[in-house]
Amino acid sequence: MYDQPRPNRSTPAMTFDQMLERVRYEGAYPTRERAAEAVHHVLAALGRQVTGDERVDLAQCLPVEAALTLTAQIPEGEQLTGWGFVKDLAARTGVSPAIARWDTGAVLAVVTRLADPDLLARILQSLPDGYALLFGQAELRRPEPAAA
Numbered sequence: 083m084y085d086q087p088r089p090n091r092s093t094p095a096m097t098f099d100q101m102l103e104r105v106r107y108e109g110a111y112p113t114r115e116r117a118a119e120a121v122h123h124v125l126a127a128l129g130r131q132v133t134g135d136e137r138v139d140l141a142q143c144l145p146v147e148a149a150l151t152l153t154a155q156i157p158e159g160e161q162l163t164g165w166g167f168v169k170d171l172a173a174r175t176g177v178s179p180a181i182a183r184w185d186t187g188a189v190l191a192v193v194t195r196l197a198d199p200d201l202l203a204r205i206l207q208s209l210p211d212g213y214a215l216l217f218g219q220a221e222l223r224r225p226e227p228a229a230a
Contacts (some may be wrong), residue, residue, distance in 0.1 A: 095143070095195075095196055096145060096196065097145055098145035098146065098147040098148060100145075101121065101144075101145050101148060101192055101196075102114055102117045102118055102121060103117075104192045104195075105117040105120060105121055105188050105189055105192050108187075108188040108189075108191045108192060109184060109185065109187075109188030109189075111188075117188075120185040120188060120189055121148060121151070121189050122151050123171060123174070123175050123185060124171065124185055124186050124189035124190065125144075125148055125151040125152045125189065125193075126151055126152070126154070126155050127155075127167060127170065127171045127174070127186075128152060128190075128193075129151065129152040129153060129154065129155030129157070130155045130156070130157055130158045131157065131158065131161055131162060131167060131209060132152075132157070132205060132208065132209070133157045133208070134208070135204075136201070136204050136205045136208050137152070137153070137157070139197075139201050139204075140152065140193075140197060140201065140205060141153050143193075143196045143197045143198075143201065144193070144196060161209060161210050162210065163210045163211055163212045164209075164210070164211065164212020164213045164214075164215060164216050165212050166210075166212075167186070167212070167213070167216065168182050168183045168186055168216070169182075171185070171186065183216075186216050187216065187218065190216050190217045190218065191217075191218050193217070194217050194218055194219075202217065202219070205217075206219065206221075
């Protein structure tokens with residue numbers, strides 16, 4: 083079977099308001115404002131980690147407001163592990179690592195629904211260990227490249 087070109091989705095699968103409501107539900111946040119805060123903090127942190135085509139493709143899957151938060155960040159030179167990501171988010175936002183982990187899980191659960199499985203696999207492949215769990219995926223071990 084031949085590879086089919088991907089349709090260029092000009093509109094994301096959900097609006098930013100729908101995304102906030104979904105994150106509010108996932109994170110059991112008391113207000114929409116708290117959900118919006120989590121979305122902006124986590125996507126900004128993710129924007130500092132994801133680079134290249136994966137960054138562009140992920141931004142296309144997100145509502146415009148979320149995509150702008152992701153892409154407004156300059157990627158850092160050295161990528162953090164999954165746990166490093168949570169600790170960095172906690173330090174930047176002034177919350178405990180447990181709250182940062184909760185926020186990350188709530189937001190990335192929704193991002194996982196918006197990104198297709200192939201894109202999610204590419205993103206996880208481009209990031210250091212520990213991110214699969216943040217996206218709600220199993221991470222047993224990274225596959226070794228096949229010998230030619």
